Amino acid sequence: MSKQAAPTKSRVKAEEQPGAAAAVEEVTDHIDPAQLDEEHAKQKEEQKNRIEAVDRETLLKLLYQMILIRRFEEKCAESYSLGKIGGFCHLYIGQEAVAVGAISAIRQDDYVITSYREHGHAIAKGVSADEVMAELYGKSGGCSSGKGGSMHLFDADVNFMGGHGIVGGQIPLGTGIAFGSKYKGTDQVTLCFFGEAAVNQGAFHESLNMAQLWKLPCIYICENNQYGMGTSLDRAMSLQDVSQKACAYELSSEFVDGMDVLAVREAVQRGVERARKDYLPTLLEIRTYRFMGHSMSDPGNYRTRAEIEKYQQRDPIKLFTASLLENGVIDQAALDEIEGRVREEVEHSARFADESPLPDPKELYTHIYADE
Ligand SMILES: Cc1ncc(C[n+]2csc(CCOP(=O)(O)OP(=O)(O)O)c2C)c(N)n1
Numbered sequence: 001m002s003k004q005a006a007p008t009k010s011r012v013k014a015e016e017q018p019g020a021a022a023a024v025e026e027v028t029d030h031i032d033p034a035q036l037d038e039e040h041a042k043q044k045e046e047q048k049n050r051i052e053a054v055d056r057e058t059l060l061k062l063l064y065q066m067i068l069i070r071r072f073e074e075k076c077a078e079s080y081s082l083g084k085i086g087g088f089c090h091l092y093i094g095q096e097a098v099a100v101g102a103i104s105a106i107r108q109d110d111y112v113i114t115s116y117r118e119h120g121h122a123i124a125k126g127v128s129a130d131e132v133m134a135e136l137y138g139k140s141g142g143c144s145s146g147k148g149g150s151m152h153l154f155d156a157d158v159n160f161m162g163g164h165g166i167v168g169g170q171i172p173l174g175t176g177i178a179f180g181s182k183y184k185g186t187d188q189v190t191l192c193f194f195g196e197a198a199v200n201q202g203a204f205h206e207s208l209n210m211a212q213l214w215k216l217p218c219i220y221i222c223e224n225n226q227y228g229m230g231t232s233l234d235r236a237m238s239l240q241d242v243s244q245k246a247c248a249y250e251l252s253s254e255f256v257d258g259m260d261v262l263a264v265r266e267a268v269q270r271g272v273e274r275a276r277k278d279y280l281p282t283l284l285e286i287r288t289y290r291f292m293g294h295s296m297s298d299p300g301n302y303r304t305r306a307e308i309e310k311y312q313q314r315d316p317i318k319l320f321t322a323s324l325l326e327n328g329v330i331d332q333a334a335l336d337e338i339e340g341r342v343r344e345e346v347e348h349s350a351r352f353a354d355e356s357p358l359p360d361p362k363e364l365y366t367h368i369y370a371d372e
């Protein structure tokens with residue numbers, strides 16, 4: 001058997017990606033924090049321009065949502081340890097800029113579908129913190145009536161299509177939702193989120209092939225947090241440059257800094273434009289890092305504290321707050337006011353969940369079939 005050529009280190013070329021030139025970057029070592037720092041320094045100047053391009057109200061909303069998701073999940077961790085939340089619970093702490101930036105780039109009637117690490121996506125899509133917390137508590141006031149729990153949040157009213165526990169299972173479903181939009185002739189787009197471990201699933205490849213072949217308005221968002229449970233990317237993937245996988249199916253793709261909420265928003269905006277105007281799919285590899293364990297029961301023996309702390313220096317909330325302060329968009333008083341409102345919203349959600357009744361046992365027999 002002939003020896004395979006080493007994977008090429010170049011990204012999909014900018015000129016092959018209409019409208020995407022600015023965000024295409026040189027390849028970096030996947031887990032070299034020093035290099036990521038360097039990238040960030042370069043992006044600092046761009047940051048100022050990015051901030052100026054977005055209205056203040058939107059900037060404050062992005063910050064509010066990221067802080068809300070962070071504090072909400074800190075509350076989840078507390079409630080989990082008190083036994084109020086049972087089953088699996090996968091926190092999103094460290095990755096908030098991805099869901100918030102991406103979902104800020106779509107309309108209310110667009111679709112979002114994602115994995116089990118979805119508390120943040122649900123909140124960013126418009127499911128209330130009350131309904132998410134009640135769902136985690138298994139209470140009837142939850143968005144899935146207390147029958148889904150942490151991994152199965154759904155809310156059709158805001159086109160939030162879950163919450164899926166099978167790794168990569170949501171990718172063909174998201175492709176199908178995008179097919180539905182095109183079939184019905186609407187201009188709705190679908191954001192389909194998944195982790196980098198899902199990219200090794202056949203369903204990912206089948207979906208990308210069909211999406212490009214049939215020109216489906218789907219933006220595939222790989223949240224590359226560099227670990228699938230306790231397995232690092234470099235132990236599991238032959239071609240670790242996820243955005244390159246788009247080449248096999250001729251999709252446009254981009255590599256994005258997932259610690260930068262505005263960079264995420266801009267990349268998704270470009271994907272959305274392609275999808276809405278021309279029914280074209282996009283693959284985005286958004287590089288991020290989870291600060292907590294895979295789930296609440298993860299002892300975390302597969303990585304060092306020093307590695308986590310290195311990434312925490314690029315905490316997306318700290319970075320965004322600092323650039324808003326630096327650029328005079330907010331001052332300390334505005335920040336304190338946001339923190340105060342967030343605290344109230346989170347406390348309210350915990351009270352709501354505590355007080356919400358358990359589902360009636362007869363609910364066991366409802367919502368069993370898709371057409372009910
Ligand atoms: C088909 C399938 N295989 C294995 C599992 C067990 N499992 C749950 S999460 C996970 C890792 C997924 O990692 P990734 O896709 O990177 O998402 P992340 O947890 O990092 O957000 C695995 C292997 C599963 N749920 N489904």
Ligand SMILES: [Mg+2]
Nearest residue numbers: 195196227228
């Ligand atoms: Mg992962």
